Amino acid sequence: MTMIINEPLRLYGPAVGLLRKGGSEVRLGNLVLPADIDILIANAALHHDPQLWGDNVHLFKPERFAEGIAKATNYNTTAFCPFGLGPRTCVGTTFAIMEVKIAVSMILQRYTISLSPAYVHAPVSIITVKPQHGIQVILQSLHHDA
């Protein structure tokens, strides 16, 4: 189930950018970042970069994570950072992943899910990324007495 969770986090992760403030002047490759600079790390751009993910970057292909994040990112593991990076990384990462695994498991034990024809694919970023018109699904009970 991890790869089914990772692929939406790559394509539509709630956070599109990570904010940092440079303390003192720092050299980053050819760049010199002045002191006190505000930095936006566009993780959504990293997640949609064909040089990192290949020509099928915009396709939903959970199997790209079948052998883990390192393999999926061609060993550029910082290319996948839906929960941020470093000392300020999301403290809720494990909780959030556990929660979605439990919720999805509970639903799939009881229902099959298919996408409603009413669904319109319209991800929008308003503080976080979300489906603009919601996600309409059709649930079919697996148990006749439910």
Ligand code: HEM
């Ligand atoms: C899919 C769910 C979630 C995503 C994608 C997410 C993503 C993020 C991101 C990108 C950051 C910024 C990290 C950085 O700047 O490097 C962050 C920070 C944070 N998140 Fe989450 N988060 C999620 C769920 C949660 C949950 C469930 C909790 C609490 C139970 C939580 C608590 C926090 C806190 C407290 C911070 C600030 C950490 C700090 O500044 O030291 N998050 N999260």
